[in-house]
Amino acid sequence: MEKWNQTTSGFFLLGLFPPTNIGLLLFLLVILIFLIGCLGNSTMILLIWMDHHLHTPMYFLLSQLSLMDIMYICSTVPKMSVNFLSGDNSISLVACGFQSFCFLLIAGGEGFLMASMAIDRYVAICCPLHYPILMNKRMCLLMIAGSWLSSSINSICHTVYALSMPYCKSRIINHFFCDIPAMLPLACMDTWTYEYTVLFSTSLFLLVPFLGIIASYGQVLYAVHCMHSSQGKKKAFTTCSTHLTVVSFYYAPFVYTYLRPPSLHSPEEDKNLAIFYTILTPMLNPIIYSLRNKEVLGALQRLFGRYLFQKE
Numbered sequence: 001m002e003k004w005n006q007t008t009s010g011f012f013l014l015g016l017f018p019p020t021n022i023g024l025l026l027f028l029l030v031i032l033i034f035l036i037g038c039l040g041n042s043t044m045i046l047l048i049w050m051d052h053h054l055h056t057p058m059y060f061l062l063s064q065l066s067l068m069d070i071m072y073i074c075s076t077v078p079k080m081s082v083n084f085l086s087g088d089n090s091i092s093l094v095a096c097g098f099q100s101f102c103f104l105l106i107a108g109g110e111g112f113l114m115a116s117m118a119i120d121r122y123v124a125i126c127c128p129l130h131y132p133i134l135m136n137k138r139m140c141l142l143m144i145a146g147s148w149l150s151s152s153i154n155s156i157c158h159t160v161y162a163l164s165m166p167y168c169k170s171r172i173i174n175h176f177f178c179d180i181p182a183m184l185p186l187a188c189m190d191t192w193t194y195e196y197t198v199l200f201s202t203s204l205f206l207l208v209p210f211l212g213i214i215a216s217y218g219q220v221l222y223a224v225h226c227m228h229s230s231q232g233k234k235k236a237f238t239t240c241s242t243h244l245t246v247v248s249f250y251y252a253p254f255v256y257t258y259l260r261p262p263s264l265h266s267p268e269e270d271k272n273l274a275i276f277y278t279i280l281t282p283m284l285n286p287i288i289y290s291l292r293n294k295e296v297l298g299a300l301q302r303l304f305g306r307y308l309f310q311k312e
Contacts, residue, residue, distance in 0.1 A: 036283050044062065058147035059295075075106065099160040100183075118247075221237075246285055
């Protein structure tokens with residue numbers, strides 16, 4: 001295995017697919033998912049910005065989720081694509097650090113943002129009379145700012161520490177992006193203390209929001225069960241099930257990957273699980289929120305109807 005020291009300028013990413021026909025087919029599928037994700041999330045942001053019917057706290061938070069998803073998928077897929085097509089799997093130290101920072105920023109930010117969305121639905125369904133007071137514009141801005149700021153501090157700390165570690169083993173990262181847990185085995189120092197720090201951050205930014213979301217929706221589903229209006233019950237249940245679908249698809253592989261002891265980690269399994277929260281979830285979020293949401297579908301009809309009318 002190739003040795004290196006602090007003067008070496010980068011790493012090599014093993015990537016996700018082998019350089020075969022099957023690998024090429026899977027790569028094209030990922031590119032399709034990437035394009036759908038970018039288009040879907042961009043459309044959600046545009047709709048929420050242009051349609052005044054969607055100028056509510058829930059959709060304001062959803063627009064931030066779409067923005068994070070665009071950044072999420074763009075932090076991994078483009079570099080992976082360049083490496084696959086060129087056959088050059090190298091990544092500079094600066095690019096690796098930037099990729100790690102972006103990944104950690106969005107991962108932590110989405111955790112708190114999804115918790116904020118769960119709180120919004122809890123207040124809307126369980127405390128409807130107090131909703132305009134509790135979920136005002138100032139509260140939404142505080143939730144969003146808190147998600148970005150706390151996640152930024154966490155990602156800066158982890159990225160700076162990871163890049164400052166001495167790497168004297170192989171430069172080959174068995175992943176398709178610079179994921180810090182995949183970089184730790186390459187360090188020529190004992191990383192067990194830092195691994196506990198990663199565990200703490202994962203618990204704070206993923207597990208705690210996840211438990212909060214489950215608790216919030218548990219209360220919401222109980223309140224929905226007690227509703228007398230069948231129409232209101234159906235709408236509330238659809239909203240809750242939509243959010244829970246997104247949350248489960250995002251959190252389950254993430255928590256399973258990062259809360260396992262290092263001795264139980266498998267590089268190939270970690271790479272496969274990472275596909276869910278870095279590539280698939282950013283694509284599915286706008287699809288799930290739009291196809292099961294009459295307000296979003298109505299906004300789409302109004303937008304395209306206005307566009308067609310102007311053309312005529």
